[in-house]
Amino acid sequence: RNQEAYTGALLAMLDIRFQERLAELDCPVLLISGANDKSPMNSGSEHLGEIIKLHRLIQRSELVIIPESGHYVQIDQPEAFTEAVQSFLERADHSKN
Numbered sequence: 001r002n003q004e005a006y007t008g009a010l011l012a013m014l015d016i017r018f019q020e021r022l023a024e025l026d027c028p029v030l031l032i033s034g035a036n037d038k039s040p041m042n043s044g045s046e047h048l049g050e051i052i053k054l055h056r057l058i059q060r061s062e063l064v065i066i067p068e069s070g071h072y073v074q075i076d077q078p079e080a081f082t083e084a085v086q087s088f089l090e091r092a093d094h095s096k097n
Contacts, residue, residue: 022057028095029061030088034069034076062088 033051048065055063064084069076 019054019057022054023059025058025060027060028088028092029058030085031055031058031061031063032073032081032084033063033065034071034073035065035067036069037071037073064088 031051031054033048035048037048051063051065055061066073066077066080066084069080074081
């Protein structure tokens with residue numbers, strides 16, 4: 001792994017200011033987080049707080065917190081992750097009709 005590239009990518013993400021535009025989204029959005037997610041820059045509780053803030057900003061968002069999972073929900077809890085995505089897509093498809 002290239003530590004320098006990883007560090008550079010993380011530092012670049014600090015400068016992104018996308019949150020102001022999230023309220024403009026007019027489509028269903030699924031947010032998934034592991035209950036034990038400790039991203040490189042936050043403790044678990046800080047991360048969940050950030051995800052909840054995003055959920056509140058995006059009018060048509062749905063938030064799913066997967067228990068007993070960390071940052072890589074799709075690896076930690078693949079069945080729960082797949083169920084959340086499939087359920088979300090089915091509801092989005094039905095809302096078109």
